[in-house]
Amino acid sequence: xxIIINTSSMVPIYEQIVDAIAKEIMDxxxxxxxxxxxxxxxxxxxxxxxxxxxxxxxVLESRGLVTTIHGKGSFVSMxxxxxxxxxxxxxxxxxINDGLNRLVKLGYxxxxxxxxxxxxxxxxxxxx
Amino acid sequence: xxxxxxxxKNYGSFHLNVSFDVCDGEVVAMIGRNGSxxxxxxxxxxxxxxxxxxxxxxxxKDAWHLCHEDKSSIGVVMGDAGFNKVMRLKDIExxxxxxxxxxxxxxxxxxxxxxxxxxxxxxxxxSTGMNVLAKLDxxxxxxxxxxxxxxxxxxxxxxxxxxxxDILRDFMAEGExxxxxxxxxxSSDLATLADRILLIDQGKIxxxxxxxxxxxxxxxxxxxxxxxATSGFTNEPSLKTPWGTMVLTNDREDIRTKHPDWIIEKTTxxxxxxxxxxxxxx
Numbered sequence: 001x002x003i004i005i006n007t008s009s010m011v012p013i014y015e016q017i018v019d020a021i022a023k024e025i026m027d028x029x030x031x032x033x034x035x036x037x038x039x040x041x042x043x044x045x046x047x048x049x050x051x052x053x054x055x056x057x058x059v060l061e062s063r064g065l066v067t068t069i070h071g072k073g074s075f076v077s078m079x080x081x082x083x084x085x086x087x088x089x090x091x092x093x094x095x096i097n098d099g100l101n102r103l104v105k106l107g108y109x110x111x112x113x114x115x116x117x118x119x120x121x122x123x124x125x126x127x128x
Numbered sequence: 129x130x131x132x133x134x135x136x137k138n139y140g141s142f143h144l145n146v147s148f149d150v151c152d153g154e155v156v157a158m159i160g161r162n163g164s165x166x167x168x169x170x171x172x173x174x175x176x177x178x179x180x181x182x183x184x185x186x187x188x189k190d191a192w193h194l195c196h197e198d199k200s201s202i203g204v205v206m207g208d209a210g211f212n213k214v215m216r217l218k219d220i221e222x223x224x225x226x227x228x229x230x231x232x233x234x235x236x237x238x239x240x241x242x243x244x245x246x247x248x249x250x251x252x253x254x255s256t257g258m259n260v261l262a263k264l265d266x267x268x269x270x271x272x273x274x275x276x277x278x279x280x281x282x283x284x285x286x287x288x289x290x291x292x293x294d295i296l297r298d299f300m301a302e303g304e305x306x307x308x309x310x311x312x313x314x315s316s317d318l319a320t321l322a323d324r325i326l327l328i329d330q331g332k333i334x335x336x337x338x339x340x341x342x343x344x345x346x347x348x349x350x351x352x353x354x355x356x357a358t359s360g361f362t363n364e365p366s367l368k369t370p371w372g373t374m375v376l377t378n379d380r381e382d383i384r385t386k387h388p389d390w391i392i393e394k395t396t397x398x399x400x401x402x403x404x405x406x407x408x409x410x
Contacts, residue, residue, distance in 0.1 A: 010384075010394060012344040040301035047293070049155070049339045050300065051323040102388060 001030065001037065005046055013048060017056035025065055025076055026084050036066065036074040063087045130173070130191075130274060130309060135182035137172045137331075144168050144331035147182075150274075150309045155300060157322035158311040159397060161405055165331040166311040167207070170278045174204060186274060200228045203267030205277045210263055213252035217245060217262060230271030239265040243291070257288035264295060273303060277310045281317050289314065293321050315397030325397065329405045346395040347380030348403070367403045376403045 003020040005013055024030040036042075039057060043050035057074055060066035064083040068074045077083070103113055130150040137144040144165045150156045158166050172179040175192040184191035189198055211220050217240060225231045240247060243261050251259060260280055267275060275296070281289045300306050312318050318325065319339065327335040337346070351359055356366075356373040365376040376395065377383055384392055393399075 010380075010392075012340075014340065014344065038301070040297075044294070044297045044301055047297070047320045049321065049323045050153075051338060051340050052343065055340055098385070101385065105386065 001042075003042075003046060005048065014052050014055040014059065017042075017046075017053065018059045021056070021060060022063075022065060022084070022087065026088065030076050032076050032078045034076050036076070038073055129185075129187055129305075129307060130276075131183075131185040132169075132173055133183045135169065135172055135184060136180045137168055137177065138180055139168075142168075142331060144172065145182075146328065146331070146333050148326055148333060148336075150307050152305040152307055153300070154324065155296075155308040155310065155322045156324045156326060157318040158309070158326045158328055159313075159315060159318065159401060160311075160328035161401070162313075164328045164405070166328060167278055168331075169328070170206065170276060170309075170311065174202075174276065176206075197229060200230050200270045201273050203270060203272030203275045205260070205263045205267050205275070205280050207279050207282060210259070211251060214250050216248055216250055218247040220262075220266065221247070224266060224270065228270045232269045232271060236265055236269035239268065256283050257285070257291075260284060260288070260292060261295075264292065268295075268299060273305050273307070275299065275306075275308045275310075277308065279311055279313065281312055281314055289317055293317055296321060315401065319397055325400075327401065327404060335400070335404055341378070342395055342397075342400070345378050345380055346400075347377050347383065347392045348395050348399050349375045349377055349383065350391040350393070351375065365403050367399075367406060374399065374403060376400070 001021065001024060003017060005016055007013070009016065011019075021030065021036070030036075036057070037045070039050050039053045043053045046053070057066060057068065061068055061074070065077055065087065066074050067077045100113055103116070108116075129152050132149070133147050135144065135146050142163075142165070146165070146169055148156070158169065160166050168177070171177040173184045173191060175184075179192075186194070186202060187198070194202075211223075221233065221236055224236070225233060237247075239245075240262075243258075243265075245254070245258055245262055245265065251262065254262060264280065267277075277296075281292055284292065296308060296310075300308065308321075310318070310322070322339055324338050325336065325342070326333050349359075349361065350372060351361075351374075352372045356362065356375070359375070361375045361377075367374045376399075377392075380392055380394070383390065
C-alpha cells in the first residue's frame with residue numbers, strides 16, 4: 001500500500017486514507033481478499049494517531065470496500081466491483097452537489113446553474 | 129488503563145482539580161502552559177507527592193496502594209528523575225533486574241544496542257537525547273503496559289524526538305492493552321502520537337478533544353479586525369494578533385460552505401493553546 005498524507009491539506013487525514021485505499025482497490029493494486037495492515041501498524045508507518053486509521057477503516061467498511069474480522073484484521077471485500085463503482089459515483093455526485101450548493105448561495109438561479117452545467121459539459125466533450 | 133477522579137492538590141494559591149481517564153489502547157496527551165499543573169498531576173497520580181484528595185486507579189487498582197508486581201506494569205519517565213549520573217547502564221541493569229520481577233534483559237540490551245547506548249560509560253557522558261532513550265529503555269524493559277511520560281521530548285532536537293515518538297508508537301502497536309499518558313510542550317510531537325488531548329490551565333482541564341475531531345471539524349478563521357467586528361463570531365473563543373483576530377470553530381466545513389471567501393485553516397495545537405489560554409500574553 002502506498003499512502004502519502006498531506007498534513008497541510010484541508011481534507012481530513014482519515015479521508016485521505018480512505019481515498020488512497022479506495023483508489024488502490026479500484027485500480028487493482030489491492031486485490032479482493034488481500035490483507036490490509038493492522039490499524040496500529042499503518043498508524044506507525046504514517047506516523048499518525050491510530051484512531052485516525054481506525055476511523056478510515058470504519059468508513060471503508062461502511063462503504064462495503066473492506067471487511068474486518070475480529071482478531072484477524074481487515075481485508076479487501078470480495079466481489080466489490082459494483083460497490084466500488086457505486087462508491088465513486090456517489091462521491092462524484094456529492095462533489096457536484098457541493099458545487100451547486102455554493103452557486104445557489106452565491107445567488108445563482110436554477111436556470112443559471114443549468115446553463116453553466118451545459119457549458120461545462122460541452123467544453124468537456126469538445127476537448128475530448 | 130488509568131482512571132482519575134477529582135485528583136486535588138493545593139499549593140498556596142494554586143489548586144489542582146482534575147478528572148480524566150486513559151483507556152487501554154489509547155494515547156492521551158496533556159498540554160498546558162508552564163505551571164498549569166501538568167507535572168503536579170503526574171506526581172500526584174503516581175503518589176510521588178501526597179494528593180489532598182481524589183482517587184486514582186491504574187489497571188483497576190488503587191494507584192497509591194499498589195503492590196510491587198502492579199507497579200511493574202507502569203513505566204514512568206519524569207524529567208528530573210533517574211539514576212545517579214555516575215552510574216553506567218550495566219550497573220543499572222543489575223539493579224533493575226533484582227528490583228523488577230518481569231525485567232526483560234534481552235529487551236534492555238537490544239534497545240541499548242539499537243540506539244547506540246554504551247553499557248560501560250557513565251550516564252554523565254550521555255547526550256540529552258541518549259539520557260531520555262536510556263530512561264525509556266528502562267521503562268519499557270520492566271514489562272509495563274502503561275507508560276506515564278512527563279515531557280519526554282523536552283530539550284531534544286527533531287531527529288531525536290522523531291526517534292522517541294516512533295518508539296512510543298511501536299510500544300502501542302505491541303499490545304492492545306497498552307496505553308500512554310504523556311505531556312509535552314512541543315505540540316507537533318503530540319499531533320502525530322496522541323489520540324486525545326487534554327488542555328490544562330490553572331489546575332483544571334478546560335478543554336478536551338480527540339485528534340480526529342481536531343483534524344476533521346475544528347478550524348481557525350482568520351479575520352482582519354474590520355471583518356471580525358461584523359463576522360457574527362465575536363462571542364466565539366478568539367485571539368487578537370497584530371494582523372487581526374483568530375477565531376476557533378468546531379464546524380469548519382459548514383463555515384467553508386457558507387463563507388467561501390473566509391480564510392480558514394485546520395487548527396494546530398499551538399493555535400488551540402494560544403486561543404484558549406494565551407490571552408494575557410497576546
